[in-house]
Amino acid sequence: MKPAKKPHVVRFTVSVPPDLATQLDRMTREKGYANRSLAVADLIRAGLVEHRQNYGDREIAGSITLVYDHHKQHVQTTLTDIQHDHHHLILATLHVHLDHHNCLEVLAVRGKAQTVKAIADELIAARGVKHGKLTITSTGKDLPP
Amino acid sequence: MKPAKKPHVVRFTVSVPPDLATQLDRMTREKGYANRSLAVADLIRAGLVEHRQNYGDREIAGSITLVYDHHKQHVQTTLTDIQHDHHHLILATLHVHLDHHNCLEVLAVRGKAQTVKAIADELIAARGVKHGKLTITSTGKDLPP
Amino acid sequence: MKPAKKPHVVRFTVSVPPDLATQLDRMTREKGYANRSLAVADLIRAGLVEHRQNYGDREIAGSITLVYDHHKQHVQTTLTDIQHDHHHLILATLHVHLDHHNCLEVLAVRGKAQTVKAIADELIAARGVKHGKLTITSTGKDLPP
Amino acid sequence: MKPAKKPHVVRFTVSVPPDLATQLDRMTREKGYANRSLAVADLIRAGLVEHRQNYGDREIAGSITLVYDHHKQHVQTTLTDIQHDHHHLILATLHVHLDHHNCLEVLAVRGKAQTVKAIADELIAARGVKHGKLTITSTGKDLPP
Numbered sequence: 001m002k003p004a005k006k007p008h009v010v011r012f013t014v015s016v017p018p019d020l021a022t023q024l025d026r027m028t029r030e031k032g033y034a035n036r037s038l039a040v041a042d043l044i045r046a047g048l049v050e051h052r053q054n055y056g057d058r059e060i061a062g063s064i065t066l067v068y069d070h071h072k073q074h075v076q077t078t079l080t081d082i083q084h085d086h087h088h089l090i091l092a093t094l095h096v097h098l099d100h101h102n103c104l105e106v107l108a109v110r111g112k113a114q115t116v117k118a119i120a121d122e123l124i125a126a127r128g129v130k131h132g133k134l135t136i137t138s139t140g141k142d143l144p145p
Numbered sequence: 146m147k148p149a150k151k152p153h154v155v156r157f158t159v160s161v162p163p164d165l166a167t168q169l170d171r172m173t174r175e176k177g178y179a180n181r182s183l184a185v186a187d188l189i190r191a192g193l194v195e196h197r198q199n200y201g202d203r204e205i206a207g208s209i210t211l212v213y214d215h216h217k218q219h220v221q222t223t224l225t226d227i228q229h230d231h232h233h234l235i236l237a238t239l240h241v242h243l244d245h246h247n248c249l250e251v252l253a254v255r256g257k258a259q260t261v262k263a264i265a266d267e268l269i270a271a272r273g274v275k276h277g278k279l280t281i282t283s284t285g286k287d288l289p290p
Numbered sequence: 291m292k293p294a295k296k297p298h299v300v301r302f303t304v305s306v307p308p309d310l311a312t313q314l315d316r317m318t319r320e321k322g323y324a325n326r327s328l329a330v331a332d333l334i335r336a337g338l339v340e341h342r343q344n345y346g347d348r349e350i351a352g353s354i355t356l357v358y359d360h361h362k363q364h365v366q367t368t369l370t371d372i373q374h375d376h377h378h379l380i381l382a383t384l385h386v387h388l389d390h391h392n393c394l395e396v397l398a399v400r401g402k403a404q405t406v407k408a409i410a411d412e413l414i415a416a417r418g419v420k421h422g423k424l425t426i427t428s429t430g431k432d433l434p435p
Numbered sequence: 436m437k438p439a440k441k442p443h444v445v446r447f448t449v450s451v452p453p454d455l456a457t458q459l460d461r462m463t464r465e466k467g468y469a470n471r472s473l474a475v476a477d478l479i480r481a482g483l484v485e486h487r488q489n490y491g492d493r494e495i496a497g498s499i500t501l502v503y504d505h506h507k508q509h510v511q512t513t514l515t516d517i518q519h520d521h522h523h524l525i526l527a528t529l530h531v532h533l534d535h536h537n538c539l540e541v542l543a544v545r546g547k548a549q550t551v552k553a554i555a556d557e558l559i560a561a562r563g564v565k566h567g568k569l570t571i572t573s574t575g576k577d578l579p580p
Contacts, residue, residue, distance in 0.1 A: 009160040015182045016189065018155045019289035024189050027196050037160045043188040044161065044169050051172050061243060063251045065208045067285045070370045077367070080360045080393075087387035092527030092543065094239040095385055096253045097377035098206060102285030103370075106208045106251050108241045108527065121176045124187065130288045131190050135280045140212045140247030143275045215515045222512070225505045225538075232532035237382030237398065240530055242522035248515075253382065300453045305444040305472045306479065314479050317486050321556045327450045332559065333478040334451065334459050335566050341462050351533060353500045353541045357575045384529040386543045388496060392575030396498045396541050398531045420578045425570045430502045430537030433565045434454035 014040075055113035055136075062136040064107040064120045068129045071101055075128030082126070083107070086119050102130075110139060159185075194283050201259035207281040209252040209265045213274045216246055220273025227271070228252070231264050247275075255284060304330075339428050346404035352426040354397040354410045358419045361391055365418025372416070373397070376409050392420075400429060449475075490548035490571075497571040499542040499555045503564045506536055510563030517561070518542070521554050537565075545574060 016024075028039040068075050083090050089111040096104045107123075109116050117134060124132030161169075173184040197203055213220050228235050234256040241249045252268075254261050262279060269277030306314075318329040342348055358365050373380050379401040386394045397413075399406050407424060414422030451459075463474040503510050518525050524546040531539045542558075544551050552569060559567030 007163060010163045010166045011158050011160050012166060012181065013156050013158050014185045015154040015156050016186045017153070017289045020186060020189055021155045021157060023193055023289065027193060031196065036157065039192075040159045040185065040189070041161045041165060043192045044165055044185075046192070047184075047188045048168055048172060051176070061212060061249045063208055063210045063249075063280070065280045065282050067206065067282050067288070069285065069290060070374060072290065076370055077360075080366055084360060084387050084390055084393075087389065090387055091241045091249075092239055093385040093387075094237055094251065094253055094529065095383040096236045097374050097380055097383075098255070098284055099286070099377065100374055103374075104206050104208075104236075104253055104255075104282070104285075106239065106253050108239055108249055108251050110243070110249075125177045125183070127179070127183070128290070130285055130290060131187075131194050131282045133191075133280050133282060135208070135210045135278050137210050137212050137249070137276045137278060139243055140214065140249075140275055141244070143212070215512075215519060221515055222505075225511055229505060229532050229535055229538075232534065235532055238530040238532075239384065240528040242519050242525055242528075244522065245519055248519075298452070299450040300456045301448050301450050302456060302471065303446050303448050304475045305446050306476045308442060308445045310476055310479055311445045311447060313483055317483060321486070322560045324562070326447065328560070328562065329482075330449045330475065330479075331451045331455060332564075332566075333482045334455055334475070336568075337474075337478045337481070338458055338462060339566050341466065351502065351539050353498055353539075353570070355498045355570045355572050357496060357572050357578070359575065381531045381539075382529055384527055384541065384543055386526045388545070388574055389576070394496045394498075394526070394543055394545075394572070394575075396529065396543050398529055398539055398541050400533070400539075420575055421572045423570050423572060425498070425500045425568050427500050427502050427539070427566045427568060429533055430504065430539075430565055431534070433502070434452045434458065435504060435507065435563070435565060 055117045057112045057114055059111065059139055060113045060116060060136050061108075061110045061139045062116060062134060064109060064123060064132065064134050066105045066123060066129055066132040068103055068105070069101045070103050072128030075126060078126045078128070079105070079123060082119065082122050089116060089119065190288055193288065194281065198258055198281050202257050204256065204284055205258045205261060205281050206253075206255045206284045207261060207279060209254060209268060209277065209279050211250040211252075211268060211274055211277045213248055213250070214246045215248050217273030220271060223271045223273070224250070224268060227264065227267050234261060234264065335433055338433065339426065342432075343403055343426050347402050349401065349429055350403045350406060350426050351400045351429045352406060352424060354399060354413060354422065354424050356395040356397075356413060356419055356422045358393055358395070359391045360393050362418030365416060368416045368418070369395070369413060372409065372412050379406060379409065490552045492547045492549055494546065494574055495548045495551060495571050496543075496545045496574045497551060497569060499544060499558060499567065499569050501540045501558060501564055501567040503538055503540070504536045505538050507563030510561060513561045513563070514540070514558060517554065517557050524551060524554065
């Protein structure tokens with residue numbers, strides 16, 4: 001007797017702001033996906049690929065770019081708390097007031113790649129942050145001119 | 146009588162292969178999200194930002210990260226000349242002195258995607274720049290929370 | 291025939307008490323100026339910047355330097371709210387995490403002297419700000435080299 | 436026989452750009468000085484008062500604000516060289532492109548007051564810097580909330 005077959009798909013429910021759902025649907029159409037689930041599956045896979053990069057413990061320099069609405073409750077306090085917990089890694093933060101709501105924040109960072117990645121994850125996952133990205137570059141020492 | 150309030154969130158169901166769901170859940174925990182929906186919402190927003198990069202005349206915000214040896218002849222003059230030629234697009238530049246030789250420079254930028262890309266290319270191609278990267282994000286206006 | 295060229299420098303004679311001349315020469319050396327004229331030119335420019343601060347509707351550039359404990363309740367929210375209310379005047383904010391508690395924040399500003407002063411007052415008076423200072427300089431346009 | 440009397444005044448010649456001389460003359464009139472020499476003498480005295488402040492060796496945080504024309508030969512190279520020579524004291528530099536010519540640069544600094552003062556002097560005295568100011572504040576540690 002064969003073992004019970006593993007199901008082909010599992011279903012789960014996602015709750016997002018209505019505007020985000022609308023924009024997801026438009027992107028699904030524009031990119032030519034047959035349905036929303038296929039689009040979301042691809043987004044998850046892209047996220048996993050990025051997440052699993054082996055960052056290692058070499059010393060890197062880099063930047064963390066964040067966009068958030070500073071009116072969103074606690075977002076600023078959360079971001080500053082995280083940054084101060086790692087103030088030895090965060091060299092400086094440049095904050096630009098894009099408009100009445102939105103902030104662009106760029107952090108100059110230096111430290112072990114894996115640690116910097118963990119801080120970036122924490123900042124980007126903070127509620128209220130709309131979008132964030134870690135950009136890794138070199139400290140210049142190990143890079144010939 | 147008050148008008149019907151816009152719902153705070155909408156719910157929809159996603160069907161994905163079981164392994165993908167499992168791995169999404171692990172990533173959700175590892176990145177520190179409070180729940181799966183928040184993780185998926187961030188993946189959707191990241192997907193939207195990337196998708197929209199293809200539209201050259203769309204307004205984007207972003208950062209340009211550069212590492213260079215300031216002793217390299219003319220590099221600084223070249224970088225500043227390029228930046229001043231586009232001073233309406235470059236909101237501010239954060240400069241960190243990594244060591245006696247190496248500089249980490251992070252520019253906060255805003256403008257049409259195409260123009261920002263062209264400036265980034267010009268800066269990164271400048272003689273003496275060891276490494277550079279353009280990170281595109283949103284001005285926040287077109288990205289629902 | 292070419293038009294008469296504008297002279298590069300003009301010369302004029304200054305009469306001052308002998309001790310003042312001696313002390314000017316010492317300061318010129320101590321500050322590292324190549325000669326006395328360069329030192330006096332800088333003193334004149336500094337005098338002009340200060341003199342013009344009295345004109346409330348003159349456009350100035352400057353910086354606002356703040357030190358605060360980010361754990362102090364609401365201080366960060368208050369500071370960001372004020373800054374966003376005037377996001378056209380505040381070009382960018384540089385935030386350095388001095389230690390677990392203390393923040394050094396430096397704002398680059400440009401606008402009418404009077405308005406900039408009012409914003410600086412509001413920021414410095416905010417509860418939780420330990421110390422703050424407005425530094426007025428020129429936008430460079432009205433200051434000859 | 437009485438010794439030769441010390442002269443009441445000494446004369447020396449100053450060479451400055453023509454526009455600066457014109458603006459000095461206007462300020463001399465506006466401030467109500469009887470002549471240019473009296474105005475310059477007061478500017479020298481104001482400079483001396485500031486120069487002689489006892490900065491001491493306590494640890495301070497602060498900012499150095501500079502305005503310069505980046506087209507002026509070597510100014511940028513000179514400023515960066517000085518900054519890198521003291522990269523442990525200069526936490527980060529915020530650079531804003533005011534217009535095609537003029538730059539506003541704000542440095543966040545931390546270190547012994549006297550050392551920071553010496554670096555500020557060197558930067559401000561650099562040829563091409565139109566105006567500069569050192570703003571001293573506290574690291575926050577020694578300042579009760």
